[in-house]
Amino acid sequence: MSRYRIAGKGRVDSGQPIQFSFDGRTYDGLRGDTLASALLSHGLHLMGRSFKYHRPRGPVSAGSEEPNALVGTTRGPGRFEPNTRATMQELRHGLVAESQNRWPHLKFDAGAVNDALSPLFSAGFYYKTFMWPRNFWDKVYEPVIRAAAGLGRAPVAEDPDTYAARYAHTGVLVIGAGPAGIAAALTAARAGSDVTLADEGPEIGGSLLSDPGISIDGQGAWDWLAARREELDDLGVTILTRTTAIGYYHQNFLGLVEKLTDHLDEAPEGAPRERMWRIRAGHVVLSQGALEKPLIFDGNDRPGVMLAGAAQTYLNRYGVAVGERPVVVTSHDSAWYAAFDLADAGVQVPVIVDTRDEVRDDLRREARLRAIEVLTGQTVTGTAGRLRVASLTVNPVAGGTVGEARTFRCDCLLMSGGWTPSLHLFSHTKASLSWDDEAKAFLPDKSIEALEIAGASRGLWGYGAALTDGAAAGRAAAEALGQAAETTSWDVSGDRTGTGLSHGQLPTDRAPSRVRAFVDYQNDVTAKDIRLAVKEGMRSIEHVKRYTTTGMATDQGKLSNINALMIAAEALGTTPPRVGLTTFRPPYTPTTFGAFAGYHRGAAFEVTRKTPIDGWAEAHGAVWEPVGQWRRARYFPQGDEDMEAAVARECRAVRAGVGAFDASTLGKIDVTGPDAAEFMNRMYTNAWTKLAPGRARYGLLLGEDGYVRDDGVVGRIGPDRFHVTTTTGGAARVLNMMEDYLQTEWPDLDVWLTSTTEQWAVVALNGPEARRVLESLVAGLDISADAFPMMSVADCTVAGFPARLFRLSFTGELGFEINVPARHGRALWEAVMESGKAHGITPYGTEAMHVLRAEKGFIIVGQDTDGTVTPEDLGLGWTIGKTKSDFVGKRSLARPDLVARGRKQFVGLLTADGATRLEEGAQIVDDPDQPLPMRMIGHVTSSYHSAALGRSIALAVVENGRDRMGETVHVPMPGGSVAATIAPGVFYDPDGGRAKL
């Protein structure tokens, strides 16, 4: 048995030894241990180095609030986790753990030089130390700080584990299965409530697991627990252990993370590692208990210095004595019991040092029985020991004067500065807190949620009080749900009630500048740092927190917040509530990204929408491009073509022969009803009344602010029906906007809107040979140039499928768009390719489509527009129905800013040499030699190499651009400024004759 293990103590199983390794050395522990308790059983306190000063550190707590004992753990390849709290990690066979923030090793660490240089790293050092010389920031300071910073090391491999998620509803949700939580769950369940009880530990019991000596209703604490567990199970209570409530959201919606496999020797194949529960509860009972506060004195961070309650837990729950010669320093009665338990287990406790002048007689008597020296009215002025505390120096305080020092040899120091009620989840509900000046603690005040808060988490102390209060909370919860509940009472003997006093920093006789009294262990913030922040002008605790980083570590200041507040309040000469409390935010404890992601990873991370023709494109080597949620074929490389070569070939094919394009992703909305034309008149800029059935028109949609929102070709299918197309990305937005106006502004209009985007598959056929490819496939329609001119639409049959055929062109060539029911999309595409074979038909992707439309100066909404562009800016004033008195956005087009001169207008840009391609998004200036910052007069919106023109082309918005044709502007780039000439936006076939073939 390991040296510090105490036979017959604890809930660990001495029959089940477990081997694990820490920093490469193998140790043994017992089933039921945590990593921390197993290491402590070998006398090992030094478990890590601190974040900033790299000071040696050991565990200060035994729970999830642990700031120091953070280690890296490995569960096999790809399964590395940094910052695992050794106090929470249950021991398992083969556990591999390593210490953090040290190099080359834990006992000798080069980074500890930071500690010697600590005057450089005082509060706000980021803002002060590295200010000069200025150019050192980029090249020296930041890289060095970045290399040294970080807490542990991040895993680099993809997480091979899976994570589960579940939604649940429950009547009463009890958070925290200590005595108050158990009493609440029992009372509510006995009343017939559907109860869920959650606790972060591996078993229920909370503080009772660390206090086996008390008895309840004549049963020993642990027997009572076992019996209650059985009763809870019999009552059908859902008990979630290893489950941390991380956040409390609106209307009793809570997030809880259940750890499923990290404690197992062998995780079952495919078992999820964690599960995120999202629970909506009828009523919530918060019984999270309280957290013990450290005392603030010089050297309170050495390994071996820990909370008295933690030592009591290690002893009683894990059967581990944290040392052979523990001294106790306290301002609260609770630490006395820790000393008594250790003494009763055979550990020599030389002294209990109490900061208070008055201590209960019964405590003094119990100490005397155990031959423990008692000192009251004391302060601690220092500790010594390099990798482990070796001695403690205490001085009496009388009338504010620090007296003569006495030094005690020790191998651990157990401290208690009182207790802080755990109000994290309560505060998540935006509840109010009130300051209790006697307890020096914030207590719960009001919450708008349906909840109770019970036991130590509302400042009550002692098991009897916790049980009674928990039962009352359980009753209140059941009654709130309409169930009649009875109050249960329990008779507790050997209860350990207590009170205490709270301090900021303990008084000292040393020069304040030499005292290293740590407030926030994880972020290495000292009491001096907090006073410095106040001295430098910080008044609110929110400012003190940001300046010093106190409370900003991953433990969110669970141990340090109240101490920091007390010290800040003292320095400001005011009371803690006037300084304020920082806001608690979810998650309560550090939570894995995996738990948040759950099932939403890989292919399930986001929907990938595929068209009916997607499979053909995949089989023919398409390179994909995401457009909204769609994946679209960007180009179809042949052989070893790169993108540029493939796109040029595809463009040439469309201009010279014929190309086929999958346009299925275009948004489509069916607008039907007696008032369809009136509705279209009100929504779109264009006039629709006179558009005859069988004809189509380019439509422009504005926002009410007058800016272009969307565009697309609209076909009139009948007097009461329009086939509206939208941009691929805008489909849902446009339908939402239409529904909004129809439902809320013009509910009198008799119109139905239906999304048909996914009902139609669309094949666009473009090029001078397009008609010849299509002719042999069409039945029931004459598609000759005269019978079916540009901007026609008709229902017919194509390749034997019912089809809606548009004649339109987004390329400038003769063009058709064949719509068929989606299920026929793939067959239609293949029929078109077969028919086109003789004409050299070429499939083309979105990139060629972009180039072809840019050669014609056709806009893409969202690329050439940015939400501040009017129809007039784009040269699309012709789309506006001049006789219409109103449409969405019309009034705004008369706003002073929208009619003012100097607006950016849509134009073409040609670089001087034709080879240089401008960068999309690049800014445009008049004079490239002007001083910085330059006056920007526009930007490049689209830029491509045009195969048809044998040169680069660009589209841009430029102030007064249309009045500046032929003038030269400049595009400053990192390599030098590029000159370009303003040109009309239509580069190819400006008369449009080719589309009318």
Next chain:
Amino acid sequence: MLLIHCPYCDESLPEMEFAYAGEAHIARPVDPNAVSDDEWRDHLFVRSNVRGPHYERWRHVHGCARFFNAVRDTVSDRVLGTYAAGAPRPSLADLGVEE
């Protein structure tokens, strides 16, 4: 996650099914051409931004797809009541809320 009562479906459902749609009871002028530039600016851009009960529009976009109005307390983020689009603006007392 808020629970929101859809006045058409008559069910309280998770916020995920709904989309927020801005402040309520801002009617589009019957004849926008008849209003001044300043009035039109206010119609487009100026909102009440209240602290407390806020009358606002929601759409049950993943449900019945209809727009409705809600009163939400911007301090507590609690929906105090919902009602059909086009219905008159209820007082807090109408919604059974104690002021």
